[in-house]
Structure formats: C-alpha cells, structure tokens
Amino acid sequence: MTIHPAMVLFVTAGAVALGPRATRSAVMVLGAVGALVAAATLSHGAHWSYAVGEGSLQLLRVDALSHLVGLVFTLIAAIGAVYSWHATHRGEHAAILVYAGGALGVVYAGDWISAFAWWELMAWASVFVVWSGSTPRAGAAGFRYLFVHLVGGALFLVGLAAHLAGGGSLVFGPFGAPGGWAYTLILLAVAINAAIPPFHAWLADAYPEASIPGMVFLSAFTTKTAVYVLIRVFAGNDLLIWAGIIMALYGVVYAVLENDIRRLLGYHIISQVGYMVTAVGIGTPLALAGASAHAFCHILYKALLLMGAGSVIEVTGRRKLTELGGIARQMPWVVLLYMVGAFSISGVPLFNGFISKSIIITAAGDDGRGLAELLLTLASIGTFLHTGLKLPYFMFFGPDRGLSVGPLPRNMIVAMGVAAACCIGLGVAPGWLYARLATPIDYHPYTLDHVAGSLQLLGGTALAFWWLLGKLRGEATESLDTDWLYRRSMPTLLRAAAETAARTGRLAQTASRSAVRLATAYAANPLAHVGQLPAAGPDGAGPPAYDENRYRLPIGVTVLWVVLALWLTALLV
Amino acid sequence: MNKGRGAAVAVIAAATVSLDLLAHPHGEMWWHHAPGFDLVFGFVGCAVIVVVSKAFGKAGLQRPERFYDDAEKDSTE
Numbered sequence: 001m002t003i004h005p006a007m008v009l010f011v012t013a014g015a016v017a018l019g020p021r022a023t024r025s026a027v028m029v030l031g032a033v034g035a036l037v038a039a040a041t042l043s044h045g046a047h048w049s050y051a052v053g054e055g056s057l058q059l060l061r062v063d064a065l066s067h068l069v070g071l072v073f074t075l076i077a078a079i080g081a082v083y084s085w086h087a088t089h090r091g092e093h094a095a096i097l098v099y100a101g102g103a104l105g106v107v108y109a110g111d112w113i114s115a116f117a118w119w120e121l122m123a124w125a126s127v128f129v130v131w132s133g134s135t136p137r138a139g140a141a142g143f144r145y146l147f148v149h150l151v152g153g154a155l156f157l158v159g160l161a162a163h164l165a166g167g168g169s170l171v172f173g174p175f176g177a178p179g180g181w182a183y184t185l186i187l188l189a190v191a192i193n194a195a196i197p198p199f200h201a202w203l204a205d206a207y208p209e210a211s212i213p214g215m216v217f218l219s220a221f222t223t224k225t226a227v228y229v230l231i232r233v234f235a236g237n238d239l240l241i242w243a244g245i246i247m248a249l250y251g252v253v254y255a256v257l258e259n260d261i262r263r264l265l266g267y268h269i270i271s272q273v274g275y276m277v278t279a280v281g282i283g284t285p286l287a288l289a290g291a292s293a294h295a296f297c298h299i300l301y302k303a304l305l306l307m308g309a310g311s312v313i314e315v316t317g318r319r320k321l322t323e324l325g326g327i328a329r330q331m332p333w334v335v336l337l338y339m340v341g342a343f344s345i346s347g348v349p350l351f352n353g354f355i356s357k358s359i360i361i362t363a364a365g366d367d368g369r370g371l372a373e374l375l376l377t378l379a380s381i382g383t384f385l386h387t388g389l390k391l392p393y394f395m396f397f398g399p400d401r402g403l404s405v406g407p408l409p410r411n412m413i414v415a416m417g418v419a420a421a422c423c424i425g426l427g428v429a430p431g432w433l434y435a436r437l438a439t440p441i442d443y444h445p446y447t448l449d450h451v452a453g454s455l456q457l458l459g460g461t462a463l464a465f466w467w468l469l470g471k472l473r474g475e476a477t478e479s480l481d482t483d484w485l486y487r488r489s490m491p492t493l494l495r496a497a498a499e500t501a502a503r504t505g506r507l508a509q510t511a512s513r514s515a516v517r518l519a520t521a522y523a524a525n526p527l528a529h530v531g532q533l534p535a536a537g538p539d540g541a542g543p544p545a546y547d548e549n550r551y552r553l554p555i556g557v558t559v560l561w562v563v564l565a566l567w568l569t570a571l572l573v
Numbered sequence: 574m575n576k577g578r579g580a581a582v583a584v585i586a587a588a589t590v591s592l593d594l595l596a597h598p599h600g601e602m603w604w605h606h607a608p609g610f611d612l613v614f615g616f617v618g619c620a621v622i623v624v625v626s627k628a629f630g631k632a633g634l635q636r637p638e639r640f641y642d643d644a645e646k647d648s649t650e
Binding site: 137252253254256257365368370373374377378381382385447448449451452453454455456457458459460461462463464465467468471472475476477478479480481487488 | 582585586588589590592593595596601602604605609610611612613614615616617618619620621622623625626627629630633634635636637638639640641642
C-alpha cells in the first residue's frame with residue numbers, strides 16, 4: 001500500500017494539537033515512526049498524479065533520490081520525537097510535524113506547483129517552531145526569519161511564473177539550460193534556504209533561539225530540502241562549486257568566534273552544507289552521490305550534536321562556552337554520545353562522516369579540481385577543531401565552574417543513542433547507504449591511504465589545537481554577520497526615511513495652513529480685494545446714476561479665474 | 574613542551590606517516606603522494622584557521638554581547 005509519509009505527519013500533527021496531553025508524546029512518536037515505515041515501504045516508481053487543466057500535478061513521485069531523502073527525514077523526525085518525549089508541547093510539536101511534512105512534500109513532489117506549495121508551508125510552519133522558543137529574542141528572530149523566507153518564497157514564485165509562462169515543463173526537474181530569469185530567481189530562492197552566504201544569516205540568527213528539541217528538527221529539514229532541490233534541478237552549475245567552498249570556510253571562521261554553543265553548531269551546518277553545494281556544482285555522478293550521501297549522514301550526526309548540546313543546556317540552563325565547563329564527570333553518557341557525533345562530522349574513520357565527506361573530496365580531486373579539494377580539506381580541519389575539540393573541551397571539560405547539573409530526561413539519552421548507533425552503523429557498513437544512492441558508485445572509503453590521510457589530518461589538527469588552546473577559549477562577544485544589514489543598517493535607514501517623511505509632512509502642513517489663511521481672507525469678500533471705483537462720487541454728492549466703469553475690474557478678475565479653471569481642467573482631461 | 578607531550582606527538586606523527594609509506598596512494602595531485610602531507614596540512618591549516626579568524630574578529634566582526642539588543646533599545650527610546 002502506498003501512503004504519502006507527509007500525510008501521516010499531518011494527521012499526527014492534528015492529533016497532537018487536538019488530543020489530550022497524556023497521550024501527546026506517544027502519539028508524536030507513533031506518528032513519526034509511522035511516517036518512517038510509510039517512507040521505507042514506498043516502492044520506486046510509485047506516484048500519485050492528478051490531471052489539472054492541460055498538465056498534471058504529481059503529489060507523490062518516488063525514485064531513488066526522493067526515497068533516500070524521505071527515509072532520513074522521517075528517521076530524524078522519529079528520533080526527534082523521542083528526544084522531546086518529556087516536553088511535548090501542543091503548538092510547537094504540531095508545527096514541527098507540519099514543518100517536517102512540508103519538507104517531505106517537497107521531496108516527493110513531482111511537479112513545480114506542488115513543490116512550491118510545500119516549500120511555502122515549510123517556511124510558515126518552521127517560523128512557529130522558532131517562535132516556540134518563547135523568549136523575546138525568539139520572537140524577534142522569528143520575524144526576521146519569516147522576512148527572509150518570504151522574500152525567498154516570492155523569488156521562487158516569480159521564477160516559477162516566468163518558467164511556466166515561458167512554456168517550461170511542469171515536471172519538477174532540471175531546467176533545459178541555465179540562465180534566464182526563471183532559472184536565476186529559483187536558484188536564488190533555493191540559495192536562501194540552503195543558507196549560501198550572503199543569504200545565510202537567518203540560520204545562525206534564528207535556529208539557536210528555538211527550543212532545545214526545536215533546533216534539532218530545524219537543523220534537519222530546511223537546508224537539506226534546499227540541497228535536495230539543488231541536486232534535482234541545478235546539478236552541474238559551476239557557480240555552486242565556489243559558493244559551496246566559500247560556505248564551507250565561512251562557517252568555520254564564524255565558528256572560531258562564536259561563544260553560543262548552538263549558534264556555533266549552526267555555523268557548522270552552513271559549513272557542512274557547503275560540501276553538498278560544492279558537490280552539486282561539480283555535478284559528476286560520484287559528486288552527486290556524495291552530495292546525497294553526505295546529506296543523509298549530516299542529518300544524523302548534526303542532530304546528534306545538537307541533542308548533545310541541547311542536553312547540556314537542559315541540565316545547566318546555560319548556552320555559552322564562557323559559562324560552561326567541568327561537567328564531564330556528571331554526564332558521561334552525554335559526553336560519549338556527543339563525541340560519536342563529533343567524530344562523525346569530523347570524518348574519523350568508522351563514523352558516518354568519513355564515508356560520505358570523503359566521496360565529495362575524492363570527487364573534487366577526480367574532476368581535476370585540486371584547489372577545491374584542498375580548501376574542502378581545510379574546512380574539514382576547522383570542523384574537527386570546533387565540533388570535535390573546542391566545543392567538547394570547553395563545554396564538558398575545561399575550567400570547572402562549579403555548575404550543578406540537574407537530572408537529564410532518559411528519553412533524551414535514548415534518542416541520542418539511536419542517532420549514535422546510526423552514525424556508527426553507517427560508518428562501519430557504508431554499503432547499505434551506497435546501495436541506496438541515485439547513481440550506483442564504485443567507491444571504497446576504507447583504503448589504507450584514505451585512512452592514513454584522515455588520521456594524519458586529525459592528528460595534525462589536534463596538535464595545533466593543543467598548541468593554541470589559550471587562543472581558543474570562548475569570548476563573551478557576538479559576531480556581526482550579514483544580518484547586520486537588516487538588523488542594524490536597515491532600521492537606521494528606515495528611521496532616517498521616516499524622519500524625513502515626518503519633516504516633509506510638517507513643512508507641508510505649515511505651508512498649507514498659511515495658504516488656507518490667505519484663501520479664507522480672500523474668499524470672505526473677494527470684492528474687497530479688487531479695485532472698485534468709490535460708491536460715492538468724487539465730490540461726495542451721492543452715487544451717480546450709472547457708471548459703466550464701476551464693475552469692470554471685478555468682472556474681469558472673475559473671467560480670468562474662469563479661464564484659468566477651464567485651462568486647468570483641459571490640462572487634466 | 575614537556576617530555577610526555579613530545580613523545581605523544583612523535584608517536585602520532587610516526588604512526589600515521591608510516592601508514593602512508595605502507596599505502597599505495599592513488600590520485601593525480603602531488604600531495605596525494607607526499608608522505609606526511611596531511612599531518613602537516615592539518616597542523617598548519619588549523620593554525621591558519623585560528624589566526625585568520627581571530628584577525629577577522631578583531632577587525633570588527635566581534636562585538637560586545639547584547640550588541641543588537643542595545644541597538645533595539647536605543648531605537649525605541
């Protein structure tokens with residue numbers, strides 16, 4: 001039987017929103033697992049098509065790529081549902097399920113119109129996830145997030161209109177050729193969701209303001225849905241190679257400066273998505289396989305890392321490196337599970353990042369792009385430095401600040417355990433993942449030179465970390481990013497514009513008031529303002545019987561007014 | 574650097590570089606064939622990342638905490 005996994009999530013969202021509190025968590029987990037089962041049992045080639053007008057809308061289209069991405073999306077929804085078992089909120093979790101459903105909708109969509117509709121639903125549902133952080137900061141960040149995504153949605157819509165008006169195909173797939181308005185606008189919209197600089201600041205701004213489970217879900221769907229669309233539509237666009245490399249390094253630089261643990265991990269989402277974007281740009285079968293494999297692995301280890309950091313925030317109530325440290329002994333399981341995620345993202349052999357990131361780096365080398373290969377390797381050094389060394393060192397070990405650690409809900413550990421098991425499982429047996437990629441690849445990650453190279457790279461990084469430890473301590477600062485444009489300069493500009501408008505208004509008011517004063521004086525008795533001959537004769541002997549000159553001037557003025565009015569009317573008509 | 578640390582560094586370096594010598598690296602670029610390249614690249618790359626990023630931070634990217642909050646307060650006053 002073919003069931004659209006997104007529909008399972010929507011039904012679950014309804015049940016979570018309307019159902020009783022007592023069963024809410026169970027309903028959420030059951031629904032997410034149900035969606036996972038639905039996604040796993042979809043057979044390739046399954047489709048739901050509806051004829052509309054001359055074309056047809058395709059709500060469900062299952063091929064290797066959508067099957068794989070749908071699988072990991074529903075898997076992470078299920079893991080996240082377990083993670084938030086102890087605190088399932090009506091509004092937040094309904095929004096999360098609708099958001100996840102929207103992402104799945106895009107993945108399974110077979111036509112552009114459905115893809116766009118799901119895309120928008122995803123943006124709207126996710127802003128409620130951000131707002132569910134329930135702090136003033138979350139409220140403000142949510143509005144900025146919404147603003148950016150609405151701009152993205154508008155670009156997508158205009159691009160789509162241009163595509164269809166130009167006789168483009170309704171089938172959600174590659175454009176005939178790059179270039180043109182439709183291509184550019186839709187690429188721009190997808191670049192916003194993929195968080196490609198300079199359109200990335202919404203991610204580091206809004207995600208860390210969501211609730212602890214909220215960010216785990218957010219990290220999985222929006223950017224990876226964008227990567228999915230890039231793979232499907234924009235594969236082989238050279239521009240993306242450099243956009244991705246800049247992205248990978250950009251995230252690393254900001255991670256050095258960041259003090260907020262979840263924002264630091266947010267910058268590493270940007271960095272990791274950079275690998276996928278580069279791979280899409282390279283566009284060879286190996287690179288595209290690497291992009292989808294890395295997206296799959298990334299969702300798992302990034303969720304694990306965020307669940308680890310979230311657990312720390314849950315039990316300490318603190319989110320900054322400068323306020324954390326010395327809690328490793330009190331939460332050994334979290335340290336252990338976090339480190340599985342850290343080793344995975346860093347590409348340590350036997351963990352899942354190793355078996356997917358190396359495909360992309362190898363694909364860059366095979367395509368003769370040596371510089372790209374080296375720069376991606378450099379970004380990989382930064383990843384290990386921050387996520388694998390700096391963050392755990394200062395978060396768990398580091399100076400003891402005498403923090404009292406509260407009890408950690410057991411469901412959080414269980415969810416992290418499942419994610420960690422997936423990371424290690426894929427790392428040890430990559431064949432499972434490789435067999436499910438859209439293009440079959442002949443790739444062997446565990447060759448002696450690969451493993452030796454990775455270990456050297458990690459060892460070298462660890463040595464430099466150790467050497468520079470003093471410099472890497474968190475600093476109580478915030479970093480300026482491109483969101484400065486709309487958080488600082490745009491308000492200043494708007495304020496200046498408003499002030500100018502107000503001043504102009506006041507000036508106009510004064511001017512019109514004096515004009516009215518002049519006009520009333522005239523209108524009260526127009527005759528007083530035109531020359532008249534005196535009513536009495538010059539000798540004061542009473543009015544003359546008739547003087548033909550007496551009303552000549554007033555009548556002349558009246559005629560002048562009428563002529564002017566007619567002329568003005570003629571001008572306007 | 575004390576003796577223990579020095580020994581640890583030497584062991585890591587020797588172990589991983591000797592793996593390189595055992596392996597038969599494939600790849601077209603010269604660095605795929607240079608033994609110990611990744612170790613040096615890891616060390617130098619890490620140092621470069623830290624130094625360059627911190628320089629960016631000092632050049633103006635890093636601002637005091639509550640930078641935006643204070644700005645928002647100013648604007649409502």
